[in-house]
Amino acid sequence: MLKVTNIGKAYGKFTALENINLEVADGEFLAIMGPSGSGKSTLINILGLLDQSYTGEYLLKNKNYKTVSDNFLSRIRGDQLGFVFQNFKLLTTYNVYENIEIPLIYSKKEQNNKRELIEDVIEKVGLKGKEKNRPSELSGGQQQRVAIARAIVNHPNLVIADEPTGALDSKTSKEIMDIFTKLNQDGTTIIMVTHDSEVAEYAMRTVYIRDGRLYNDEKSVKKS
Ligand code: ADP
Ligand code: ADP
Numbered sequence: 725m726l727k728v729t730n731i732g733k734a735y736g737k738f739t740a741l742e743n744i745n746l747e748v749a750d751g752e753f754l755a756i757m758g759p760s761g762s763g764k765s766t767l768i769n770i771l772g773l774l775d776q777s778y779t780g781e782y783l784l785k786n787k788n789y790k791t792v793s794d795n796f797l798s799r800i801r802g803d804q805l806g807f808v809f810q811n812f813k814l815l816t817t818y819n820v821y822e823n824i825e826i827p828l829i830y831s832k833k834e835q836n837n838k839r840e841l842i843e844d845v846i847e848k849v850g851l852k853g854k855e856k857n858r859p860s861e862l863s864g865g866q867q868q869r870v871a872i873a874r875a876i877v878n879h880p881n882l883v884i885a886d887e888p889t890g891a892l893d894s895k896t897s898k899e900i901m902d903i904f905t906k907l908n909q910d911g912t913t914i915i916m917v918t919h920d921s922e923v924a925e926y927a928m929r930t931v932y933i934r935d936g937r938l939y940n941d942e943k944s945v946k947k948s
Contacts, residue, residue: 725750725882725913726771731780733766733936740766741936744780748915753908755924756917758933764917765886767933771915772884773801785881802830806875806883810890812867814859820846820870821855827878845873849903865896872903876912883907885916889923901926 725748733741741763748754758764769775770782773789776797781788784804789797806827814823824842828835835841846852849869859867868888875883885904889897897920905926908914916927924930932939939945 725752725785727781727783727786728771729781729783731767731770731778731782733763733770733775733778739936741770741778744936744938746931746938748913751908751911751913753904753914753926753928754916755927755930756915756933757919757921757924757930760919762933763936764933766936767938768884768886768915768917771882772805772807773797799832802827803833803878804881806878806880808868808871808875808883808885808888810887812859812864812871812891814867814870814874816859819856819858820851820862823859823870824873824877827874831878833878841877841879842873845877848876848906849873863896864892865899868892868896868900869903872900872907876907881913883912883914885914887917887919889918889920894922897923 728744728746731741731744732739744767756764756767766775770778773784776790782790789800815826821842824845825838828838828841846855849872851866851869851873854862854866859870862870889900892900901923904914904916918924932942932945934945
């Protein structure tokens with residue numbers, strides 16, 4: 725799915741990422757853990773093609789997007805990536821159906837079966853009957869289900885989730901992780917940032933970031 729080779733990122737004189745190497749296979753479910761300020765968001769912004777000012781090489785599906793135009797980049801993001809955030813980022817004046825429809829409106833992919841695609845993901849995340857509700861009428865867990873449906877409606881190659889359970893209680897977190905697990909079993913590649921080691925347990929593999937460096941296991945973090 726993707727390959728990161730020797731990526732570095734600086735904010736002025738501050739080194740936020742250093743010598744990052746990472747490969748994620750098609751169909752993987754990867755968790756990225758690390759303390760606040762360790763560089764997790766900086767890394768997933770690069771993986772999500774939201775930040776192009778880094779050193780080193782990032783290949784998504786064997787392609788390098790380092791020098792393409794912003795326009796082209798936002799199209800690639802829309803067609804190939806799905807994003808889930810801690811705070812859901814739903815449009816408050818749109819209902820559930822309309823929120824999920826958004827990526828399809830902007831997509832350049834051929835879509836004759838829009839309604840079918842939307843109904844299919846609504847079913848998948850367990851929101852049948854809520855189509856007409858506004859986000860404010862839903863619980864946090866239900867809002868995150870809407871965000872997940874929106875992230876996958878376009879059948880992206882990769883879903884990037886930044887602390888998807890960070891605003892949820894532990895029972896609701898488990899329900900949301902069950903949805904991610906099912907998605908992954910259906911073949912979706914997932915990269916998830918989390919603080920919560922119980923949440924990370926749902927992933928197939930966990931890597932750790934500390935002070936802008938990536939480690940494959942917790943022991944090597946502690947030794948350094
Ligand atoms: P931005 O504000 O867009 O994030 P930065 O301040 O992070 O930009 O980066 C400033 C410049 O430093 C950019 O042109 C970027 O290409 C370069 N740069 C970013 N990361 C590194 C790095 N690890 N080593 C050297 N130069 C870098
Ligand atoms: P995390 O997601 O693990 O909390 P971040 O990737 O947000 O960490 O931040 C890594 C480090 O880079 C932190 O020390 C943070 O203060 C710094 N940083 C993040 N964004 C910027 C920015 N735009 N300008 C300067 N420093 C930044």
